[in-house]
Amino acid sequence: MLSKERNERLTRVGKGTPLGELLRRYWYPIAFAHELDDWPVKKVRLLGEDLVLYRDGSGNLGLLHELCPHRRASLVYGPVEEVGIRCGYHGWLFDHTGRCLEQPAEPKEATFKERVTTTAYRVEELGGMLWAYLGPEPAPLLPRYDVFVMDGLRDVGHCVLPVNFMQIMENAVDPTHVEWLHGRYFRFLQERTGAKAGRTFQGRHVKIAFDVFEHGIIKRRLLEGQTEEDDDWKVGHPLVFPYMMRVGGGGAHQMQIRVPIDDETTWFVLYTCHDPGGVELPPHGDRLVTYEIPWLDERGNHIVDYIEGQDIMAWVTQGRIADRTKEHLGKGDAGIAVLRRLVFENIAKVERGEDPLGVIRDPAKNVRIDLPCERNKFGAGDDFIVEWIEGGFARYSPQKDDILALYRRAQEARKVGVGA
Numbered sequence: 001m002l003s004k005e006r007n008e009r010l011t012r013v014g015k016g017t018p019l020g021e022l023l024r025r026y027w028y029p030i031a032f033a034h035e036l037d038d039w040p041v042k043k044v045r046l047l048g049e050d051l052v053l054y055r056d057g058s059g060n061l062g063l064l065h066e067l068c069p070h071r072r073a074s075l076v077y078g079p080v081e082e083v084g085i086r087c088g089y090h091g092w093l094f095d096h097t098g099r100c101l102e103q104p105a106e107p108k109e110a111t112f113k114e115r116v117t118t119t120a121y122r123v124e125e126l127g128g129m130l131w132a133y134l135g136p137e138p139a140p141l142l143p144r145y146d147v148f149v150m151d152g153l154r155d156v157g158h159c160v161l162p163v164n165f166m167q168i169m170e171n172a173v174d175p176t177h178v179e180w181l182h183g184r185y186f187r188f189l190q191e192r193t194g195a196k197a198g199r200t201f202q203g204r205h206v207k208i209a210f211d212v213f214e215h216g217i218i219k220r221r222l223l224e225g226q227t228e229e230d231d232d233w234k235v236g237h238p239l240v241f242p243y244m245m246r247v248g249g250g251g252a253h254q255m256q257i258r259v260p261i262d263d264e265t266t267w268f269v270l271y272t273c274h275d276p277g278g279v280e281l282p283p284h285g286d287r288l289v290t291y292e293i294p295w296l297d298e299r300g301n302h303i304v305d306y307i308e309g310q311d312i313m314a315w316v317t318q319g320r321i322a323d324r325t326k327e328h329l330g331k332g333d334a335g336i337a338v339l340r341r342l343v344f345e346n347i348a349k350v351e352r353g354e355d356p357l358g359v360i361r362d363p364a365k366n367v368r369i370d371l372p373c374e375r376n377k378f379g380a381g382d383d384f385i386v387e388w389i390e391g392g393f394a395r396y397s398p399q400k401d402d403i404l405a406l407y408r409r410a411q412e413a414r415k416v417g418v419g420a
Helices: 004-011 018-023 033-038 165-171 177-193 307-316 331-351 382-390 400-419
Strands: 027-032 041-046 049-055 061-065 100-102 122-126 129-133 153-161 205-213 216-223 237-240 244-249 252-262 265-274 290-292
Touching: 004 018, 004 331, 018 331, 027 033, 027 041, 027 049, 027 252, 033 041, 033 049, 033 129, 041 252, 049 129, 061 122, 153 307, 153 400, 165 252, 165 265, 165 307, 165 331, 177 307, 205 331, 216 331, 244 382, 252 382, 265 400, 382 400
Parallel strands: 153 290
Antiparallel strands: 027 129, 041 049, 049 061, 122 129, 153 265, 205 216, 216 237, 237 244, 244 252, 252 265
């Protein structure tokens, strides 16, 4: 268990808090790029700060404090112009650097506008998403992790959850929950409702391990019937510090992204790139296929007959911020202890003026960052991917049938190749 003070240090993300200052050393997705094609302005909230995101007529991306420094009206409702965004209340115009360019009601010869600025943050586009950096300069590079830059059929489910992001991250270093929450519980549902998924998630864990590396923590598991040469142990998959997890198998490459909106709210994004290999990928444009994942039914109960819905139930029912003063951790919770220690160590690094874990400044190391990840997940082969799609969030995807058809073509192509 943690003391109340340590729990606060582990979970509070606001500006000036120990964790908040650590988190501000990283880039975060805040919107899908196509959202600004549909409408050039979007209200966003990140790390407890209310902001306005926009693309002006010159193509500049801007991210400013939401409230105009004049009379504190929201810039979200202002018009976007060729250079900058104008407050709808009195017409003050700001560019993407936060400079005030015009104050229509002031005398033309006045220099007042030159003494007024607003908070502005960096924004970049990668993988069809817009990313923000809220930390000090010089800014680190936006990491080009493999999932965001590789070829493939892209599919992105997402939802906003009323929970602190750290509860979700602790799940990322909790391997044994798979055999119970996604295995035994699925079997319970199957016995009573006919739910189809869960077969490949029922393997018993023999041992687990966690290795800190340059991008976070590698999580490894050995299941009953496996050897240490199997992918789940030999390769594993990483928690990408401090707020993502790289998973996948069978040709599906996924980054689970847990964006801290504020202390009690997280934007949960499941960004998947499908490429089973051996077959031509279907044509697709630059616009991501995105959709919201439902996690409550019409009665307000958790939807628990799919993998991520079960996870969401476990995270959210702990409360908006889990009371870790009342928990009882055992040896099976070793990964959680590793993660917490890593968080506190990197808070201390930032307090000493050092870069924390995973910050990238060398362009040569950022062309494409290939992260270790199992290919043959749970030793299930082709069965894994079908069950993962039909029993996971992708069942809500508008392109679910296209995704399944892609894998079936790849499986058939492999069968033909074997018999040739």
